Amino acid sequence: MSGGGVAAAGGQEGRMRSVLVCYASRYGSTREIAGWIADELRGAGFIADCLPAGKELHPAAYDAAVIGSALYMGKWLAEARELVSRERIPLGRMPVAVFSVGYSLKELTRPSLQAGEAALSDISLFIAPRDAAFFPGKVDPERVSPADRAILSLAGIPGGDFCDADLVRAWARTLPALLGLIQGGE
Ligand SMILES: Cc1cc2nc3c(=O)[nH]c(=O)nc-3n(C[C@H](O)[C@H](O)[C@H](O)COP(=O)(O)O)c2cc1C
Numbered sequence: 551m552s553g554g555g556v557a558a559a560g561g562q563e564g565r566m567r568s569v570l571v572c573y574a575s576r577y578g579s580t581r582e583i584a585g586w587i588a589d590e591l592r593g594a595g596f597i598a599d600c601l602p603a604g605k606e607l608h609p610a611a612y613d614a615a616v617i618g619s620a621l622y623m624g625k626w627l628a629e630a631r632e633l634v635s636r637e638r639i640p641l642g643r644m645p646v647a648v649f650s651v652g653y654s655l656k657e658l659t660r661p662s663l664q665a666g667e668a669a670l671s672d673i674s675l676f677i678a679p680r681d682a683a684f685f686p687g688k689v690d691p692e693r694v695s696p697a698d699r700a701i702l703s704l705a706g707i708p709g710g711d712f713c714d715a716d717l718v719r720a721w722a723r724t725l726p727a728l729l730g731l732i733q734g735g736e
Contacts, residue, residue, distance in 0.1 A: 567731050568597040570612040574619040574630035575602070576698075579688040579711075580651045583718050584618055587649075590722035596731065603633040610640035614647075614729040617679075620687060621652035621669050623701070631672050638676035645729040648673065649683040649721070656686035656712035681728050683721045686712035 569591050573584035581602070588600035601607060609615045619630035634641065650669055654662040666684040673679075688711040691702050702709075726732045 566597050567613045570609050570615045571598055571600045572603045572607055572617050574627035576620060579713055580618055580620040583651055583685055586715055586718045587616055587722040590719050594726055603629040609637050614645045614731060616647050618649035621650055624665060625669055634673045634676050641677045646677055646679045647681045647725055647728060648679040649685055651685050651687040653687055653689050653707055655684045685718055688713050
């Protein structure tokens, strides 16, 4: 549970505070990670909608947003980049945290973190997130498209599941304070 706890999740006017957790995922691991984040927020007493990034999303209806994408060829997926660009005005007015999911992030070395930071350059044109997390993902060469399998093979990337629910949930528990959703937060 968040340090803020369920009792702290209402705003000053007693309304339950709401968070949009949205994600871009090709093969499901980023969707699963977003689900863990939303789950922690709900456990802390917030309304948390967990939805795929798409044209029908309206972040302005929420008190805060958490936006995540898998990394492909060093970039966030197009639908997440487009969401940030399209909704930059409401997102610019609300607290936002972002997360990236990638195979390279299984080891948080300087080059892998630099690659993760570079992927954020597209979105930092439009928004200034309060925090950016980097989570290791999952690669299953048997389950990807032939084109993606060819890229994995060319890049010499073997399969593996490096998703770490504890790491993700620990970050999610910092979000209420980070996003200013509880007293004592920013
Ligand atoms: C074709 C392809 C390209 C990828 N490119 C990157 C990359 O540039 N950096 C990275 O860290 N991971 C990369 N990955 C790994 C994915 O980001 C990782 O598997 C992630 O968990 C996939 O998320 P998803 O299941 O939500 O689509 C790539 C995977 C594939 C199949």
